[in-house]
Amino acid sequence: MQIAVSGGKGGTGKSTVAVNLAIALKQLGTELTFADLDVEAPNDHLLLGVELANEEPVVQFMPRFDYSKCTKCRKCAEVCEEHAIITLKDGTPFLMPNLCSGCRACEIVCPVPGAILEGQRLIGHTYITPTPYGFTLVTGKLREGEERSMPLVVAAKKKALEVRKGLLFIDTAAGTGNTVSKAVEFSDLLIAVTEPTPLGIHDTELILELGKLMEMPTWVVINRADLGEKEKVYELAKKYGAEVVAEIPYSENIVKSYVEGKPIVLTNYPEAEIFEGLAERVLKFIGGGE
Amino acid sequence: MQIAIASGKGGVGKSTITASLLYFLKDEYKLIAVDADAEAPNLGLLLGVIEWEEEREHIGAKVARINTESCIRCGICMERCPYDSIYIDDEGNYVVNELTCEGCNVCGLVCPVPGTIALEEVRSGVVRKATTKYGFPIISAQLDVGRPESGKLVTEEKEWAKKIMEELNLEHMVVDSAAGIGCQVIASLGGADVAILIAEPTPASLSDVQRAYKVVQHFREPAYLIINKADINPGFTKLREWAEAEGIPILGEVPYDRAIPESMVMLKPVVEAFPESKAAKALREIAERIKGEIIG
DSSP: OOEEEEEEEESSSSSHHHHHHHHHOOOOOOOEEEEEOOSOOHHHHHHOOOOOSSOOOEEEEEEEEOOOOOOOOOOOHHHHHOEEEOOTTOOOOEEEEGOOOOHHHHHOOOSSTTSSEEEEEEEEEEEEEOTTTTTEEOOOOOOOOOOOOHHHHHHHHHHHHHHOOOOOEEHHHHHSSSSHHHHHHHEEEEEEOHHHSHHHHHHHHHHHHHHHHHTOOOOEEEESTTTSSSHHHHHHHHHHHOOEEEEOOOOHHHHHHHHOOOOOGGGSSTTHHHHHHHHHHHHHHHHHHH | OEEEEEEETTTTSSHHHHHHHHHHTTTSSSSEEEESSSHHHHHOHHTTSOOOEEEEEEEEEEEEEOOOOTTOOHHHHHHHTTTOOOOEEETTEEEEEEETTOOOHHHHHSSSTTTSEEEEEEEEEEEEEEEEESSSSSEEEEEEEOHHHHHHHHHHHHHHHHHHHHHOOOOEEEEOOSSSSSHHHHHTTOOOOOEEEOOOSSSHHHHHHHHHHHHHHHHOEEEEESEEESSSSSTTTTHHHHHHTOOOOOOEOOOTTTTTHHHHHTSSSSHHHHHTHHHHHHHHHHHIIIIIIIII
16 A cells, blocks of 8 residues: 655645654554655654654766777767767767766767766665654655655655665655656555645646546645635545545644644644544555445 | 745745735836745735636656557566565556656666567646736746655746746745755756845744755855744744854744634635734835845
């Protein structure tokens, strides 16, 4: 089983919902592994109050040219979809490392064995962090200055699949580009966190579209439900065959617990019940109910 | 001058603050706004843009397609795809997941049957333009769901904006960048003269703004900081300490104010909707500092 929490717009409360829901699920006895695939801005460890541990480098292939063997045929440059290889007038190839995606297309087409050598570049890290909540957190973190987050999302997701125990529970980045699709891919359930402001509604439509394209059962959690027009979220959910499963009011307690790094579900505040209720619904879903 | 506004973390108030600053700058300067969050563009909405005057389709994303007729099901494409974007469907056909394909063409190059796998150009999204009711133009974009490389759309937005600046003799471009630190943000910051970072006093926002600042440093651009929701976490002093240690001038602090979400619902910058609110007052002071210290 795999469940992804996403939301289109940044700052709707994706990570808050993901973290609290994961803890609540564990408290109900569900074995799970939590993956933070927001590799450009990974924060779930901060919300869980843990320090990232067990760092492993993610390296990517990068061509190195052996100019003594290169015949200057330009095939490598022609095949590079990222235009990461430029050639001089005489055909000598040069790499612009920042544009290289590490796909190896250049190596595949190079007609001279050994003219393209294996080079490597560090693009980020993965972390496997034990948490005091009874589940492991897997985090992907892109190196600053790297443009391409896709290879890191792929690496972090692979790592999560390797170490997973029970349910794989995923928190994604904001947006609806292909790195979010990659994080969400193969989920049995997509939980979209939204807020009922016009901005939130605009972006919710996009994430619901993604759920539809991926043919995934999709739930909607309305955060800060008392700000704006939540009826519009209900209408939108209906249009996409998604179900609104929870409303979280704007709450000082949630803001307070968020800034203090104490998940609200562990407090005695009444808002904790919302996440417990949501966890029970998820449990029913996983159990084959509904 | 090109001013880029970035934060690393989403939801800290980048677009809200950008909209308000534009509102304060519009009378004195000839501006153009660029919403560089192509995956979740919101600046246009905050400036009350409902209809776009001009929209250009951006064809440029590439996805691989496999011809199931000629495919011999050898599986090499699936094995070699760097992004695990090829799978076998229920009928046993090898299929490319267009929502995760990066268009690198490795599958096409390794396929032993010529013509079976080809890259096809598809629409990656739209770039569009409007004139706001405040008189200045805005360029925005919308990436199609599941498409790669929103950074290319941002680059195109900025090119269009530069053309309009020449045509209309505009002086300043204000770029509202996306969350994160990837291609969209790099395209937003590239070529900027100055970066204004927005953060809130939480560990998550501090961590993300530090990452965004490292990207700013790559470009060797001077950076400034605005602290938003400054009073939500009184005990948290690390954000301020970090800025001081790095020598990043703090342009001001905006208090948490319910007037902000309420103004968002009204699709207006908070400084227009609630000019007497405490957030608006703080933003007015920040705008004055930007006029004095940055734009000059």
